[in-house]
Amino acid sequence: MLQKLYLGSNKFSSKFPLSLWKISGLLYLSVSQNSIEGEVPSDIGELKAIVGLYLHSNHFTGVIPSRFGELQNLQYLDVLNNSFFGQIPLSFANLINLEFLNLSSNALSGTIPKSLETLSYLKSISVSFNDLEGEIPSGGVFANSTLQSFLGNKGLCGMHILEIPACAINNPGKQSKLKEVLLKIVTPVVISSILIFLFVSAWIMKRKKKGKSKDVEKVPEIKTYQLISYYEIQRATNNFDGSNLIGEGSSGSVYEGTFSSGTTVAIKVLDLENEQVCKRFDTECEVMRNVRHRNLVAVITTCSSDYIRAFVLKYMSNGSLENWLYREPCHLNLLQRVTVMLDASMAIEYLHHGNDTAIVHCDIKQVNVLLDEDMVVHVGDFGISKILAVSKCMTQTETLGTLGYIAPEYGSEGIVSASGDVYSYGIMLMEILTKRRPTDEDICNENLDLRKWIIQSFSGTMMDVVDANLFCEEEQITRKSEICIASMIELALDCTKEMPESRITMKDVVKRLSKIKNTFLEM
Incomplete structure (x- = not known):
């Protein structure tokens, strides 16, 4: 039998x-x-x-x-x-x-x-x-x-599970008495609050006339070079010496450079033989003219001639997020990863909602998230970004982002919208928690993407999914770490829903991730 x-x-x-x-x-x-x-x-x-x-x-x-x-x-x-x-x-x-x-x-x-x-x-x-x-x-x-x-x-x-909202209590008698008491207490408080609010609002309006908002205004101050020549860039990089090379990509190379003033910068030199890359230079210039935020890479100046197209950028001494995930001996603990992703979300939120026209980055991934000497995030590389017209919430493109990070509608139809960036951010959030690339061979061989792999694997223990390095300082996973990671994974899944209209916005991401970080610190 x-x-x-x-x-x-x-x-x-x-x-x-x-x-x-x-x-x-x-x-x-x-x-x-x-x-x-x-x-x-x-x-x-x-x-x-x-x-x-x-x-x-x-x-x-x-x-x-x-x-x-x-x-x-x-x-x-x-x-x-x-x-x-x-x-x-x-x-x-x-x-x-x-x-x-x-x-x-x-x-x-x-x-x-x-x-x-x-x-x-x-x-x-x-x-x-x-x-x-x-x-x-x-x-x-x-x-x-x-x-x-x-x-x-x-x-x-249900109150017995942390981070699950408590159930509403339905008791009309008690609620009626409670409302009566609250009405007597709250009414004078509300009136006083309104008066205070009106006074404070008037004071704030006066202050606002004197300057811009905190996030936009407080970009680290760097000496601005109005004009820069090919010769100055050549000298700053020791004639583009290999020892100055920080990184290479399909669009060109990035060098560490030091000007005669002693200022150290990053110099992004584009590949002039690639016509598409030259178009990206114009796109990136247009984007950078429209943005200014503490979590975006600061462009000091540019150089454009028959010999070179280059950006002079604020130097990021701690490299990219990708380095911190995959190169030894770099290591980020859980709080650092939450903070990094919160910084990155604020930058993308600003691009989507902080200007008269929305800017879609189109290539959100670990290598474009850079860290300065204080481990503050600066999102960079706007070479394939799109500035949406005021009347549009989406557009089309023939230029693809990076495989594994692009949203389904972006790869199949070339549809570009802010929700595509949200999708890429969600993939990046999964990657920073699991230390698994969306293009890892075992995931692709099983006809999965990173989202499906997490859902399928999450039925086991949390240690089966997340990067073990998160807990190298703990003998076992703590309750607050478990709650934090579970909340971040749920956030990532909400970012990566298949239908663009079902995804949350970057404003929602910033709010939820801020709450996750605060809860983690308070426990």
């Missing part, structure tokens, strides 16, 4: 044979990581002896049959990463031997059955990335569950 059937990690497609759902003596069935379609039939109830059932990472759809509740020997049930919808069956409460339950990354709705608290053997449950709502039960397995098990369900609430 067949007792174990393992068909996982193949390329099976179409529907699963109905006869295999009726093998009454089967103990273990695994068809995970295929492309199997269709619904799970009610015949599932015939698998009376089944102990382990692994259906994850397929294309199963439909509701989860209530006859699952008849499988009283079942200990392991994993349906992660499918398309099941409807409610979690109440009959799951009959799975008296169940130890592991993973329902993550489906489209389940409704509430989490409170009856699951009664399953005394249940050690692990995950319902992340569904459309569940209502209160998270607090007893049984839920008492020791972490935020990771409930991520991606906007409607869930």
